[in-house]
Amino acid sequence: MAPANRPSPRPGFTLDVDRQTPPILFHHGEGFRMEKLPVGRSRVIYPSEPLNGLKDPDHEIVQALLNPIDDDPLPSLLTPGMKLTIAFDDLSLPLPPMQRPDVRQRIIEAVLDMAAAAGVDDVHIVAALALHRRMTEAELRHAVGDRVYEAFAPHGLLYNLDAEDPDEMVILGETDHEGHGPHKETVQMQRRAAESDLVVYVNINLVSMDGGWKSTATGLSGYAGVRSHHNPETMTRSKSFMDQDASELHRSNWRQGEVIKKHGPRIFQIETTLNTNTFGYDGPLAMLQKREWEWSMRDRTAFSAMQMGLKRMTPAQKRKAFHSWKAPYELTSVQAGEVEAVHKKTTEMVYKQHMVPVEGQTDVVTMGLPYLSPYNVNSIMNPILVAVQGLGYFFNLYRGKPVVREGGVLIMSHPTPWEFHPVHHPSYIDFFEQVLADTTDPVEMQHKYEKQFAEDEWYRHLYRTSYAYHGVHPFYMWYWCSHALEHLGGVIVVGGDNKAVRRLGFKPASTLPDALEMAEDIVGPKPTITHLHNPPILMADVK
Amino acid sequence: MKWLRFIADPPTTPKGVEKRHPRPKTGVYYDVEWSRGPAAKLIRRMTVWGFMKPAIRIYGSPRVVGADRLKEVEGPVIFAANHHSHADTSLLLATIPAHLRRDLAPLGGADYFFKSRWAGALSALFIGAIPIERTKLSKLSIKNAEKAIKRGDNLLIFPEGGRSPDGWTRKHRPGAAFVAKRANVSVIPTYIDGTGRILPKGKNWPTRARCAVVFGHPLQATEGEDARSFAERIETKINELADEFGSGWWEARKRAHAGTTPDLHGPDGGAWRRRWALGPAPGQKRRSPSAKRWPNI
Numbered sequence: 001m002a003p004a005n006r007p008s009p010r011p012g013f014t015l016d017v018d019r020q021t022p023p024i025l026f027h028h029g030e031g032f033r034m035e036k037l038p039v040g041r042s043r044v045i046y047p048s049e050p051l052n053g054l055k056d057p058d059h060e061i062v063q064a065l066l067n068p069i070d071d072d073p074l075p076s077l078l079t080p081g082m083k084l085t086i087a088f089d090d091l092s093l094p095l096p097p098m099q100r101p102d103v104r105q106r107i108i109e110a111v112l113d114m115a116a117a118a119g120v121d122d123v124h125i126v127a128a129l130a131l132h133r134r135m136t137e138a139e140l141r142h143a144v145g146d147r148v149y150e151a152f153a154p155h156g157l158l159y160n161l162d163a164e165d166p167d168e169m170v171i172l173g174e175t176d177h178e179g180h181g182p183h184k185e186t187v188q189m190q191r192r193a194a195e196s197d198l199v200v201y202v203n204i205n206l207v208s209m210d211g212g213w214k215s216t217a218t219g220l221s222g223y224a225g226v227r228s229h230h231n232p233e234t235m236t237r238s239k240s241f242m243d244q245d246a247s248e249l250h251r252s253n254w255r256q257g258e259v260i261k262k263h264g265p266r267i268f269q270i271e272t273t274l275n276t277n278t279f280g281y282d283g284p285l286a287m288l289q290k291r292e293w294e295w296s297m298r299d300r301t302a303f304s305a306m307q308m309g310l311k312r313m314t315p316a317q318k319r320k321a322f323h324s325w326k327a328p329y330e331l332t333s334v335q336a337g338e339v340e341a342v343h344k345k346t347t348e349m350v351y352k353q354h355m356v357p358v359e360g361q362t363d364v365v366t367m368g369l370p371y372l373s374p375y376n377v378n379s380i381m382n383p384i385l386v387a388v389q390g391l392g393y394f395f396n397l398y399r400g401k402p403v404v405r406e407g408g409v410l411i412m413s414h415p416t417p418w419e420f421h422p423v424h425h426p427s428y429i430d431f432f433e434q435v436l437a438d439t440t441d442p443v444e445m446q447h448k449y450e451k452q453f454a455e456d457e458w459y460r461h462l463y464r465t466s467y468a469y470h471g472v473h474p475f476y477m478w479y480w481c482s483h484a485l486e487h488l489g490g491v492i493v494v495g496g497d498n499k500a501v502r503r504l505g506f507k508p509a510s511t512l513p514d515a516l517e518m519a520e521d522i523v524g525p526k527p528t529i530t531h532l533h534n535p536p537i538l539m540a541d542v543k
Numbered sequence: 544m545k546w547l548r549f550i551a552d553p554p555t556t557p558k559g560v561e562k563r564h565p566r567p568k569t570g571v572y573y574d575v576e577w578s579r580g581p582a583a584k585l586i587r588r589m590t591v592w593g594f595m596k597p598a599i600r601i602y603g604s605p606r607v608v609g610a611d612r613l614k615e616v617e618g619p620v621i622f623a624a625n626h627h628s629h630a631d632t633s634l635l636l637a638t639i640p641a642h643l644r645r646d647l648a649p650l651g652g653a654d655y656f657f658k659s660r661w662a663g664a665l666s667a668l669f670i671g672a673i674p675i676e677r678t679k680l681s682k683l684s685i686k687n688a689e690k691a692i693k694r695g696d697n698l699l700i701f702p703e704g705g706r707s708p709d710g711w712t713r714k715h716r717p718g719a720a721f722v723a724k725r726a727n728v729s730v731i732p733t734y735i736d737g738t739g740r741i742l743p744k745g746k747n748w749p750t751r752a753r754c755a756v757v758f759g760h761p762l763q764a765t766e767g768e769d770a771r772s773f774a775e776r777i778e779t780k781i782n783e784l785a786d787e788f789g790s791g792w793w794e795a796r797k798r799a800h801a802g803t804t805p806d807l808h809g810p811d812g813g814a815w816r817r818r819w820a821l822g823p824a825p826g827q828k829r830r831s832p833s834a835k836r837w838p839n840i
Contacts, residue, residue: 099614100614101612101614113800116793146608147791148793151792
């Protein structure tokens with residue numbers, strides 16, 4: 001919770017680097033770098049400070065359920081004898097995982113309380129993970145809370161979606177659109193959800209891409225539904241996929257939503273927004289969300305101690321330490337009701353927290369990538385995930401135009417180890433060794449390799465019974481980089497493993513000055529530089 | 544040694560002089576103000592960390608349920624719990640989330656914890672107790688409680704007024720509800736399970752048994768609600784928490800909404816029937832009717 005004397009949060013802004021500017025913090029995997037940026041031609045985009053959280057989140061949740069947007073109050077939709085399915089976002093949200101109680105727990109408890117009052121007995125709770133890995137018991141407990149877990153999981157009523165179970169998935173139909181890429185726009189859904197009288201979907205909208213029809217059309221879907229928009233053609237048409245008005249991914253999900261409206265179950269959407277209190281207002285990591293010139297003596301001491309400690313730790317120890325961090329996020333809004341109306345309001349709140357106005361594009365954009373992406377919670381950030389974090393997520397955090405001009409250079413800082421989690425990412429290993437060794441062109445790999453990986457029986461078995469991402473997942477990661485790969489003139493990784501970086505088709509550099517010098521070969525001498533001071537998350541509104 | 548006797552023996556009062564009866568310094572009159580300073584607080588914190596937490600972990604291996612419900616709760620608040628044992632206070636001092644535990648003041652029976660100045664000093668210093676009369680709702684008891692709330696303390700009240708004699712709970716008295724209403728603070732309903740097996744009433748030495756504490760959402764008196772009905776609501780909530788602990792959250796919520804939550808008062812009838820209804824202690828089995836009564840020879 002925010003301290004009582006916390007001054008009102010300041011908006012994000014762009015700092016022009018001058019001689020007085022202290023070294024700037026770059027996240028660097030499970031570590032940090034302090035970098036001096038060239039004076040006179042560099043700028044740093046700082047995120048807005050965390051908005052104040054709601055004082056009584058449980059009360060606000062109940063109010064949202066009782067007064068939904070463009071829909072009937074939830075209690076009036078609940079009747080004895082009905083089939084109710086509650087679906088919730090999986091462990092890829094929020095990042096890092098939030099401190100207990102997770103917002104999903106608060107909402108699911110409130111929904112179940114109303115269901116209990118209405119005498120609803122047939123309730124299923126499903127982690128809508130599509131082609132992501134299954135959540136472990138500890139992860140499920142963290143998301144829904146012990147009370148809900150213990151009441152439902154032992155009876156098989158709380159479980160992970162199995163999108164490869166042929167008996168448990170149904171096709172709802174196809175959209176009128178012919179679809180981008182080799183497949184038509186098919187809408188697939190878990191059978192239980194499709195046959196329910198009501199599906200309540202519980203979202204955490206960390207970024208503007210989350211939520212809306214994407215929740216049900218993608219989260220409760222399998223390969224047949226997801227491949228309709230997770231392809232290079234859709235991604236290169238999404239400029240960016242964080243900007244709904246310019247996102248083909250968004251439009252595709254919305255078209256699928258129309259089919260769900262016609263042929264699917266009634267959806268009651270609950271969306272929530274969190275502030276960007278990722279590292280806390282005080283505590284050991286508080287300095288990471290402060291502006292460098294405002295670091296107190298305590299912050300500087302803590303940061304130095306942390307750096308010294310990290311130097312002496314093995315990569316596995318560092319990973320363990322960082323992944324144990326639970327963000328003290330606070331709920332800033334909750335809205336429920338009809339999917340599109342709810343999502344409109346949610347997006348406003350997400351933009352209010354994330355949007356930072358930026359004047360014009362730049363020749364070079366720099367970014368420090370943290371230890372975490374949506375796909376390596378409690379896992380290893382392998383080189384493919386490094387690429388998607390930089391070129392997929394951070395690059396696409398813009399509205400209007402990309403921060404970097406067409407043909408410009410993206411410099412990202414990350415150790416990029418040639419290391420994979422064998423349980424979570426088995427198909428990534430083969431993708432890296434086999435596919436990327438052959439081609440880095442998303443379209444070519446889609447036609448040549450995607451089907452083979454997607455239908456591989458061993459990957460399918462690991463996805464269904466172990467904790468592995470689906471066989472096709474690394475392809476999707478690479479497709480998410482499509483827009484950036486098409487737009488950029490070059491990608492340089494600072495401090496990365498040379499071999500791994502080259503395999504990705506990027507250039508390695510040992511220091512930032514080296515990387516900037518290399519960038520000059522592509523964009524010309526004395527380029528303008530913009531650094532995204534992210535995380536906490538920001539979205540550049542580029543004019 | 545004359546001087547020592549001089550110091551130790553109080554002077555006698557001359558005859559014919561009316562003896563002045565000083566205000567009593569024990570019981571509900573015991574002044575605990577000295578025990579709210581930083582030094583006493585530090586001693587209490589050390590007691591909790593150095594003694595109570597390890598002791599309760601060794602003897603009770605407590606399970607804490609519902610601490611997440613207190614995340615946004617800011618003091619002062621009143622914890623109202625069922626009461627089985629002296630171990631209850633230690634259990635709560637060891638398990639209440641840190642931000643609410645720091646200034647926790649249990650209300651202790653003036654006739655028991657403050658019967659002498661020594662007992663009062665120990666109770667005030669080590670558990671931060673505040674004296675209250677259990678048999679009646681006296682002005683002084685209310686004043687003591689209100690003073691603590693004004694100071695920013697969180698109160699711990701056992702509304703039954705004493706430890707359960709047989710494992711079942713007794714009807715709640717309205718003290719906690721009355722104080723909460725007067726001071727306009729929330730009540731945290733709290734259910735304690737298993738401490739009656741660790742240190743039941745009448746025993747002086749603890750035995751090992753598993754215990755648990757379940758915290759509920761804060762309750763506030765509604766407008767126009769009197770202390771008695773607020774007390775009943777608190778008691779109902781504690782019953783629901785007990786049901787949640789025993790049969791799971793979802794079943795408990797369904798029963799709560801249907802108004803069929805079992806209470807904790809136990810059946811009417813003789814002592815043995817009430818004991819019998821509690822069932823066997825964990826790890827013990829009742830002899831089944833078909834079991835052999837004699838060993839094989």
